[in-house]
Amino acid sequence: MIRLEKRPQSSHTWSMATPLVAVLATMIFGGALFGILGTNPLTAIRTIFFEPLFGEFAFYYRPQLLVKGAPLVLIAIGLSLGFRAGIWNIGAEGQYIIGALVGAGIALAFYPLDAWFVFPLMIIGGAAGGMAWAMIPALLKVRFGTNEILVSLMLVYVAEQFLASMALGLMKNPEGFGFPGSRNLQEYESAHNAELITGTGMHLGVVFALIAVIFAYVLLNRHMLGFQIRLTGDAPRAARFAGVKPARLILFCLGASGALAGLAGLFEVSGPAGQVNIDFNVGYGFTAIIVAFLGRLHPVGILLAGGLMALTYIGGEIAQGQLGLPSAAIQVFQGMLLFFLLALDLLTNYRFRLTRGEVA
Amino acid sequence: MSDILLSIQGLTKAYPGVVANDTVSFDIGVGEVHALLGENGAGKSTLVKMIYGLVKPDSGQMLLRGQPFAPPEPRAARADGIAMVFQHFSLFDALSVAENIALGMEDPPPMRDLSRRIREVSETYGLPLDPYRTVGDLSAGERQRVEIIRCLLQYPRLLIMDEPTSVLTPQEVDILFQTLQKLQSEGTSILYISHKLEEIRKLCDTATILRLGQNVGTCVPAETTARDMAEMMVGTSLQTPERSGRALGDVALDISGLSVPSPSAFGTSLKKVHLTVRKGEILGIGGVAGNGQDELLGVLSGEISTPSDAVMLAGAPVGRLGPTARRKLGLLAAPEERLGHAAAPDMSLTENALLTGAVREKLENRGFLRWGAAQGFAERIIEAFDVRTPGPANAARSLSGGNLQKFVIGREVLQDPEVLVVNQPTWGVDAAAAAAIRQALLDLAAKGAAVICISQDLDELMEISDSFAALNEGRLSAHKDTAGLTVDEIGLMMGGAHGMEVAHV
Incomplete structure (x- = not known):
């Protein structure tokens, strides 16, 4: 009989190894899936994982990695703080949308003023917008004990409706020939989140993502607040005993993750996306949840996981284009990654044991 | 009492890294109250689990009334007349006494008959209990009575009791002892696990003392001092805490x-x-x-x-x-x-030292943590309170209960409260x-x-x-x-x- 046995200490080796094993298992089972769909598994895996980095058109895809990875990392870092403490913000997508709307709103309000302060104001606005949206579930939880998972998730759909309303109404481009969507911020220099070095994909959002990684690392490992976050996640009662005020922690974690998601939205709308439109959001807020767990809620892990997710995104698009794989297959592939990671996670704290049949 | 009910011969059970029982042998006579003494981790629980069919011995054998006895599961042990009252009760708060007892039976009789039998048994043995009361409203002593009556309904020949008095007031202990003595006079044997020596001296006929999985001696408790028994349990001479006359202040x-x-x-x-x-x-x-x-x-x-x-x-x-x-x-x-309130299970001892020590030991500086100082504090606790652990980087949950308790108390004492x-x-x-x-x-x-x-x-x-x-x-x-x-x-x-x-x- 195979039995699971709790390890006295969580295994360091396994906690490092599980992401790699999970990626490997995803390659094997995803490859099998692609095989069943009639594509050569090896070609498919090669296309997804190697084409974007070393393929013929890598010069185009490599910058895309940064463009896609940065918002994922930025959002996932914020989410990981709350997840560590057992505070579940599932609504980063909504905070991302609201951040983008507030930022873009500021830009459109100043249009066509050419001034240095427009973009900094937009950054502050983006962060504040995302934070305010996250404060709704936070305050409801602190005041009335509501479940932040449900409230934050529901607010995503509210934000999406809000986005549609803005794209079709208040923020619609007056010179847009009646098409939905705002003015293109890429054409408004004071508000454009341009590449810092042309052709690299490196925009200010990438810089902010890196800063967030460092900031989160220092917070979690060197600061009392980070210690309290980890303590609350491990033993909530011990945290209260240590003097942690749960309400303050909830406000901080949801606020910080909302602000970072808002920032990601702002950098996206003023840069790669360029305009507020009905389908401006593409699910970064949800994918970031996967990234956060794939990175084991560790800042450096999240950085690597963000890169990996961006890779499967871009690789997946290439595979769709070149190999004709359905997009659903790519999504299943990405889902497998999370599934294997969470399943294998068990091995960090448990080990398998073969036992003779014995009634326990 | 010359008849032997259960004879344990050379029972051995090893778990990875530890031998829980090492060739343990002793006999329990018919109508005997036999104490099983030992510190935490001495192997008492493993031994009774083997008797009760929860754990299979690696080697050795048991004889019940001279017949080989190797229960594959508790049900078989119960069928052979062995009953056990666990230290932690397994009762459902929302159900009545009778319903709880029915749940543990193979083939429960109709509720009315069962209630009548519960009343009979409870009156016979001086354990008053209303079968229709909800368990959630009962005191700890009354809950224990539910467990005992559940066992007595099986008319056991051997009743195993695991630390039964830890939840009782002195008066409740007296009543329990009267019940046990009545059982004994009817020929029921009792295996009584405890580390409270005075109780054992009052109640038990024989005591077997376990240390590190081995039977280190048998004695007649009434003729042995509590101190001698304690020293057999620990294996060294005990130091009684000293109290000096203190003047009380403000x-x-x-x-x-x-x-x-x-x-x-x-x-x-x-x-x-x-x-x-x-x-x-x-x-x-x-x-x-x-x-x-x-x-x-x-x-x-x-x-x-x-x-x-x-x-x-x-x-x-x-x-x-x-x-x-x-x-x-x-x-x-x-x-x-200890785990989950006084200490965070998955965090290291250094982190757990920080948990309450941050302010008084100045382990933080404007919100930033001084890990070196925290580790030093953890090392001081480990040193001063003889906490057995490879080092402060080990997780709290890897420590045994006693060691973690020493750490938790030491952490507060060293802060000069x-x-x-x-x-x-x-x-x-x-x-x-x-x-x-x-x-x-x-x-x-x-x-x-x-x-x-x-x-x-x-x-x-x-x-x-x-x-x-x-x-x-x-x-x-x-x-x-x-x-x-x-x-x-x-x-x-x-x-x-x-x-x-x-x-x-």
Whole structure:
């Protein structure tokens, strides 16, 4: 009989190894899936994982990695703080949308003023917008004990409706020939989140993502607040005993993750996306949840996981284009990654044991 | 008593890394009350689990009335007349007594017949119990009676009892003993597991002492001193904590007329609690668990907020202050629940040292953590309190209960508290470690700190405390000097025997 046995200490080796094993298992089972769909598994895996980095058109895809990875990392870092403490913000997508709307709103309000302060104001606005949206579930939880998972998730759909309303109404481009969507911020220099070095994909959002990684690392490992976050996640009662005020922690974690998601939205709308439109959001807020767990809620892990997710995104698009794989297959592939990671996670704290049949 | 009911011959059971039982042999006679003595981890539980069919021995054999006996599962053991009352009850709060008992039966009779049988058995053995009462409303002693009656309904030939008195008041213990003696006179054998030596001397005919999985001796408890038995258990000579005469100083902590509702639905609210402890004094607070101990600790540690002047620390109101602010003022606490409350299971000992030590040991600097200092503090605790662990980087959950308890108490003691509150400081801790913890509390008081020791272990409270009060249903009795206090008085302070005194055999 195979039995699971709790390890006295969580295994360091396994906690490092599980992401790699999970990626490997995803390659094997995803490859099998692609095989069943009639594509050569090896070609498919090669296309997804190697084409974007070393393929013929890598010069185009490599910058895309940064463009896609940065918002994922930025959002996932914020989410990981709350997840560590057992505070579940599932609504980063909504905070991302609201951040983008507030930022873009500021830009459109100043249009066509050419001034240095427009973009900094937009950054502050983006962060504040995302934070305010996250404060709704936070305050409801602190005041009335509501479940932040449900409230934050529901607010995503509210934000999406809000986005549609803005794209079709208040923020619609007056010179847009009646098409939905705002003015293109890429054409408004004071508000454009341009590449810092042309052709690299490196925009200010990438810089902010890196800063967030460092900031989160220092917070979690060197600061009392980070210690309290980890303590609350491990033993909530011990945290209260240590003097942690749960309400303050909830406000901080949801606020910080909302602000970072808002920032990601702002950098996206003023840069790669360029305009507020009905389908401006593409699910970064949800994918970031996967990234956060794939990175084991560790800042450096999240950085690597963000890169990996961006890779499967871009690789997946290439595979769709070149190999004709359905997009659903790519999504299943990405889902497998999370599934294997969470399943294998068990091995960090448990080990398998073969036992003779014995009634326990 | 010359007949042998159960003969245990060379039982061995090894788990990875530890031999729980190493060729243990002894006999239990018919109608004998046989004590199984040993420290935590000595192998008592493994041994009775083998008898009860929960664990299979690696080697050795058992003979029941001369016949080979190897129960593959508890059901088989029960069929052969072996019953067990576990230390932790497995009862459903929402069901009635009779329903709970029916759940444990192979083939329960109709409820009315069962209730009648429960009444019969409970009257025969002096264990009054209404079959229709809801278990959630019963006291710990009454719950134990449910478990005992559940066993007696099977007419067992051997009744195994695992630390049955740890949840009882002295009067309830007396009644339990009368029941056991009646059973014994009817020829039922009893295997009685305990580490309370005085009880064993009163009740048991024979005692087998286990140490590190081995049978280190058999004795007749009535003819052996408690000290000798304790030394056989520990394997070394024991050091009795020393108490020196102390002069009591000013009032260190004062609670007057405090009523607080419990934060938990199943908790006990505190009702008009008065409490005063002076510098250099150890105040022992006795009482059966679940009578407001957790709430009292929460009120003192700052986890439960109260009106500001309800809790006065050296004359200053602290009722509204949280745990961190109270620590700054010198009011420290060590809760009962080691894993999850006093310590975070998955965090290292260094991190756990930081958990309460941050303020007084200056382990943080403007919010930034001084890991070096925290590790140093953890190492000092490990060193001073002889915590057995490879080092401060190990997770709290990897420590044994006693070692973690030493760490938790040591962490607070080393911070030089003005007032220290401990809840069950030696619960589940082996005798040597318990002695060390008690000595540390006495030393702390000798240095002029006030200590409040909440405990269910009356011997412990008698040994170390200067004054005694009891918690009963959230009410705290008046304080009395420990010197000259009799067991009967203590029992009455603890709220009597929950209505059990009516039952005499």
